[in-house]
Amino acid sequence: MSDVLAVVDHRRGSLRDVSYELVTAGRELAGGDELHVAVVSGDVDRFAEKLDLDGVDAIHTVDYGEEFNHDVYLQAVEQLYADLEPGVVLLPNSVNGLDYAPAVANSLSLPLVTDAIAFDTDDGLDVTREMYGSKVETTIEVDAEPVVVTVRGGEWPAAEANGGADVVPFDVDIDESAVRSTVTGFEEVGGGDVDITDADVLVSVGRGIGEEENLDLVFDLAEALDATVSSSRPIVDNGWLPKNRQVGQSGKVVTPDVYLAIGISGAVQHVAGMKGAETIVAINTDPNAPIFDIADYGVVDDLFDVVPALIEAFE
Amino acid sequence: MKILVTVKEVAEVEDDFEIDGTSISESSLEYDLNEWDDYAVEAAVQIAEAGDDVEVVAVTIGPERSEETIRMALAKGVDRAVRVWDDAFEDVDLLDVESKTDVLAAVAAEEDPDLVLTGVQAADDSFGATGVSLADELGFEWAAVVNDLELGEDTASVRRELEGGVEELTEVELPAVFTIQTGINEPRYASLRGIRQAQRKEIAATGLGDLGLDASVVESDLRLTEMYEPESESDVTLFEGDAEATAAELATVLREKGVGAE
């Protein structure tokens, strides 16, 4: 392969987990060549210390601004790219990664593959990614270098051991007039009286419930099981339950003893919030629903038949 | 003001499906408007309803079949649509981000919009990249994964939905592209009147030549070479039988795990 430039993610003073995974993925891609890690904005020296991980050849620090700004990141990555001439620009498939990776690719006229879950570098670069809500996997053959690739969080192990990489301050030249958006603050959402992260047993409901009035069935089950009701995103998007019930990437991360997924397909952004549950039980009509890949117990059947029977079994 | 909304007809896979080469066989697919685009359409229509003299134009890259889906957007209040298609697209398994960007940018060059709304991602291939790529191509500012949008004179105030229940508040200079997240609004159902009106609205069938492009726009350094069902690493225990039987088995497991114990 060839040199890799990996740009990490951080927010409000902390490196995000995907940053450490990016190092592992970057190492895999670089093979015998160099892995360059870059950190843009924030407390770059402190971040650089943490990024001195096994397999990293150099850490480039771009000391400009505090928080993520895509216009700054775009310019910084363009300049790093010109300087380092990597064969792969590796970025996280996070919300912020997706806020600038496509601009990097377009501006440098490079092909872009997002949301990679595995690589094969035996004969050129093949990227594995999912389609159709994780129902199928695909191989994308990359016929040219350089390329921009974003990697999904949680797919590569975090790099750990210490490296001994050089820390290289990078002299960036940011054109202020091209910085046309400004972050004015952050807000935590999803507060309120119910804390689903605290529950031992969650009865979680998804779009398979069909109609708002059918939610009663789920609340009845929760009552029978002495459990708390949570949900996937569409239920919250529809306004049927408040945001504090939402499990997933943009909701809460929960680790109950038992997580009962009812009419939930198991999309990656949902799974991100519940894969740490001790026991996962799924009820879904679709035998191919990805939720069954992570479930411990399951029933392939209509929830409107199984849930009432389950309530009865507990009464 | 003119708003351009990018929309895509996406295929949904039925529970039982078959893979045919590098795609899913047509008989296992159902087509619908991409979920995220439904919210982008609603956002555009709401801006139009609140303002004077706002035109909403939808653009799609899609075969003739997709007109039915696009007409649903027209029925919800989009004024007219541009549908780009060409034989060159027929044989492409993967229309990459660069190709989509070039086509949509060519349409934007003709339409000269003040604002572009896209969905965060398409539910089928989930690249999640077209909006931001298009913004870069047009020289527009942008924000990805927007779940609140207020337009001002020269700037927009948006909320970007980050991970873990954190939202970022951002001021964005206009013109801009926003990729719209689900939940930003409540997409309306098309009314009967809307559906009737949509029959008379224009869907301009546009070829690559009409946009000053040619078949080379679909060329890509990326090739979809395989599609397969993921190897399941699952060791799920599935209970079978009628609902009463499976519920009884589930109840046993749940009790073992301490569920329902006082």
Ligand SMILES: Cc1cc2nc3c(=O)[nH]c(=O)nc-3n(C[C@H](O)[C@H](O)[C@H](O)COP(=O)(O)OP(=O)(O)OC[C@H]3O[C@@H](n4cnc5c(N)ncnc54)[C@H](O)[C@@H]3O)c2cc1C
């Ligand atoms: C940036 C971003 C962030 C996101 N954040 C989150 C998040 O935090 N949380 C989240 O959940 N999603 C999130 N999503 C959305 C995610 O991609 C999925 O769209 C969502 O999780 C789907 O929810 P679902 O499983 O309830 O619905 P679907 O995927 O529609 O699944 C419904 C399931 O119900 C089954 N079903 C239907 N009828 C029945 C029946 N009668 N009995 C039994 N089963 C039935 C179906 O077989 C299907 O598997 C995010 C997406 C993006 C792009």
